[in-house]
Structures are given as structure tokens and as C-alpha cells.
Amino acid sequence: MRPAPRSFAHPGGLHNQTPKRVVFGPGSVAGLRDEVARLGASRALVVTTPGRTELGDRLAGEIGDACAGLLPEAVSQVPIELARRGRDKAESMDADCLVAVGGGAATGLCKGIAYESGLPIIAVPTTYSGSEMTGYCGMTIDGVKRMHESQAMRASTVVYDAELSLGLPAAVSAASALNALAHCIDVVPLSSVSPLILPAAIEGARVITATLPRLLADPSSLWARNEMLYGAYLGGAALTGGFALQHAVAHMLGGSFGVEHGIAHAVVLPYVTAVLVERAPAPLARVAEAVGTDDLAGFVWDLVHDVGLPVTLADVGLDASDRARAIEISVSADDHSDDAFLHPDTHDQNRAGNPVPVTGDVVAEIIDAAAAGERPRRRR
Structure with a gap:
């Protein structure tokens, strides 16, 4: 007896969609300014956690005069109030793209900001969560973490540079x-x-x-x-x-x-x-x-x-x-x-x-x- 014909369907939307551009390899962050320019952007807001401010400053320097500033306020679980403040901060600085530097907290805050603003994201992960590959984000609302998905939250570019994670405990x-x-x-x-x-x-x-x-x-x-x-x-x-x-x-x-x-x-x-x-x-x-x-x-x-x-x-x-x-x-x-x-x-x-x-x-x-x-x- 022949087996049944193969049959499958998977959802549309963001399911199975990854970022359009991925740059992978040690030292690749040296091209970060070029990645900002590739998006047609000239005022990148660098987003990181308070503990990664030094690295955020370093990458802001890599971007040079195309950097609008640094937002070192990301925390785990992405409280919705923080995402709203970040959105307002990006608007006040006339930012035209977001650069997430660090782990899932920085990436998540960029996703929250991008949801309403539509600003493109360049993710520079230094940990291994993988969240930079998706358009999903878990945000904490009234003490409960809830999953959301949007094309606006999918990174335009991801830059993987292992040299940035050498000091990770x-x-x-x-x-x-x-x-x-x-x-x-x-x-x-x-x-x-x-x-x-x-x-x-x-x-x-x-x-x-x-x-x-x-x-x-x-x-x-x-x-x-x-x-x-x-x-x-x-x-x-x-x-x-x-x-x-x-x-x-x-x-x-x-x-x-x-x-x-x-x-x-x-x-x-x-x-x-x-x-x-x-x-x-x-x-x-x-x-x-x-x-x-x-x-x-x-x-x-x-x-x-x-x-x-x-x-x-x-x-x-x-x-x-x-x-x-x-x-x-x-x-x-x-x-x-x-x-x-x-x-x-x-x-x-x-x-x-x-x-x-x-x-x-x-x-x-x-x-x-x-x-x-x-x-x-x-x-x-």
C-alpha cells in the first residue's frame, strides 16, 4: 500500500519569517555604521541595559555622527510602561532607526518601541536567546507577560559578533x-x-x-x-x-x-x-x-x-x-x-x-x- 500523500499548511503572518539581513562572524560589528546607512537611516538610537552602557557607548562611537543617542534603560520582561517611554524618547530625539545592543531585554525594548513607531531595528545580540530573529515579543502588562507579534517588531538586520560576548559570565x-x-x-x-x-x-x-x-x-x-x-x-x-x-x-x-x-x-x-x-x-x-x-x-x-x-x-x-x-x-x-x-x-x-x-x-x-x-x- 502506498503511503498517504504529504500534506501540510503553516500560518502566514510572522510565522517562519526571519530577518531580511543577517551578518555573522567575529569582528562584524565594525560594519555597524554601514548597516545603519544601508537602511537609509541617519539618526540611530542605541538601546541597551544599564549594565551594558559601556558597550552601548562603544557601538554608538562605531556609528559616529549617525547616532542620535543612547537609551540604557532596557530590563527583562519588557514592562509595557517602559516600552511607551522608549517610544516617546525615540520620537523626541528624531530617531529614524533603533540599534539593540545586548541580550533579550534590549531587543525586546526595541521591539516595543518599534511596534508603534515603525522604526527599523538593527539587533546586535551578545547573548544566546535568539529573540532577535523573530517578530514576537513578550511584554509584561499588569503583572502578566503576554506574547505579541507584528511585522514592525521583526529586525531589519542582525549582526552577530562573537567578540562582544567574550566577557559574558x-x-x-x-x-x-x-x-x-x-x-x-x-x-x-x-x-x-x-x-x-x-x-x-x-x-x-x-x-x-x-x-x-x-x-x-x-x-x-x-x-x-x-x-x-x-x-x-x-x-x-x-x-x-x-x-x-x-x-x-x-x-x-x-x-x-x-x-x-x-x-x-x-x-x-x-x-x-x-x-x-x-x-x-x-x-x-x-x-x-x-x-x-x-x-x-x-x-x-x-x-x-x-x-x-x-x-x-x-x-x-x-x-x-x-x-x-x-x-x-x-x-x-x-x-x-x-x-x-x-x-x-x-x-x-x-x-x-x-x-x-x-x-x-x-x-x-x-x-x-x-x-x-x-x-x-x-x-x-
Whole structure:
């Protein structure tokens, strides 16, 4: 008997769309001024976190007289109030493009500013979250992190220069790498991922898991930093295919309980992986094969544990009294009403074809496993 003909459809909009231009390689930030000019811009606003002001000043110098100024105010989880202030600041400075310098906080603030202003973004990532590859942004509104998507938030250009990440602390490197790995694992079961993007998730998982131990053994290795940025690039591309269970739980921890973004992903990833392996074994088997294991959830738990990141919710400040609220927020965060500022095109975490919808019982299973913190048992 012949197999059934292949058939698939994936959503339009921002799904599976990556930035139009990517410049990758050590030393590539030297061309930043040219990238501003390529966009037809002449007043770039450099956006970074308070802790990366020195680097922001350096890159503002690279841009020279085409730089309108520096906004060193980005923070994790992108509070909506900060995005609004940034928008007003960009307008007052007559900025005609945004340059995000740093990790997901800087990129996220640029996305929030760009949503309303329409200003193009040049992203210069120094961590491994991969968010610079997408037009999605999680913004915290009234204590809940909610996902939004817009073409305006997709970077026009991404410049990957591993030399900028050489000083990234080991713990931050590890958490950021687990964030990128989470993108790869979360997207694989989804029907929304393009057949062209899916291999990026699988290769991204291989690169990230193979490189992270080498990077932590020698943080000064430019080769390892460059490879991890490549893994981040692949993980970010994978994220354009969609997101569901992993991100629903991790964003709840970050937006509502103040857990740092990379740590939030790391602490629940082993337990989310265990659920996905049980309910969507075939696609997850491709990831397992790529990373060289026949026990993917246990492999991820070992990785998180061995790099020194937390594997229990107690380690990130949650206890039994938070259980009900954590489940409710994870399930309902994307079921929000219209907002006068964002007018979101809401991503549906329970989109048709998702084999593991974000439901109360599934999230409860993950929360309870993460509360116990035990290495997931291999399912046979």
C-alpha cells in the first residue's frame, strides 16, 4: 500500500519569517555604521541595559555622527510602561532607526518601541536567546507577560559578533543557551513550523548542547562563543515556527514571579520535555537523535543540573502556595483582550495541530514535576 500523500499548511503572518539581513562572524560589528546607512537611516538610537552602557557607548562611537543617542534603560520582561517611554524618547530625539545592543531585554525594548513607531531595528545580540530573529515579543502588562507579534517588531538586520560576548559570565551564558535550546524543543511538535525551518530547530539543539560544555570549560574561547551564537541564530529561527507549552510556563515564571528569563526556561525545560516526549514521541525523537541520546528529558535535566542551573521551583522562589496561580496564568496568559497600545495579533498557544495544548492538567503535571525537581524517569 502506498503511503498517504504529504500534506501540510503553516500560518502566514510572522510565522517562519526571519530577518531580511543577517551578518555573522567575529569582528562584524565594525560594519555597524554601514548597516545603519544601508537602511537609509541617519539618526540611530542605541538601546541597551544599564549594565551594558559601556558597550552601548562603544557601538554608538562605531556609528559616529549617525547616532542620535543612547537609551540604557532596557530590563527583562519588557514592562509595557517602559516600552511607551522608549517610544516617546525615540520620537523626541528624531530617531529614524533603533540599534539593540545586548541580550533579550534590549531587543525586546526595541521591539516595543518599534511596534508603534515603525522604526527599523538593527539587533546586535551578545547573548544566546535568539529573540532577535523573530517578530514576537513578550511584554509584561499588569503583572502578566503576554506574547505579541507584528511585522514592525521583526529586525531589519542582525549582526552577530562573537567578540562582544567574550566577557559574558558563565552563569548568564548557560541560562541564555538553555533559553535557545528551549526554542528548539518547544517548536518541534507544532504543525505551524515550516519544513524549511524545522531542520534549524534540530541542528540548533545539536549545536547548543555540544557547545555549551566546551564554552563553560573555556569561556575565553572565541570559537565556542561563535558556535554558541550560531546555535542562538538557529534557535531563534526555530522560534519563528511557533511556541507553546514551554514558553507558556517559562513566561509565567518571568512575567508574574520575577524569574530571570533564561533561568525560567532552564528550570522547567526538563519537565516540559518529558511531557512532549510522552505525547509527541516521533518529532521529539528527531531531537534526541541529533543530540545523541535515547532519553531526551533525562539528557536535558542532566545538562541543566551539570551547568549549575536550578532544577526545582523552590530554587527560583516558588512554593506550594503559588501552584494554583502559576497554572492559571500559564493557561490564560494569551487569552487577553484588546489593548489600546498593542492591538495584538495574538499567538494562539492551542492552535489547531498542536499535539500538546496548554491546558490546566498538562501545566499542573509540569509544575508538580518542577516542584519535586527529580530527574524525569525514562518512559518506555
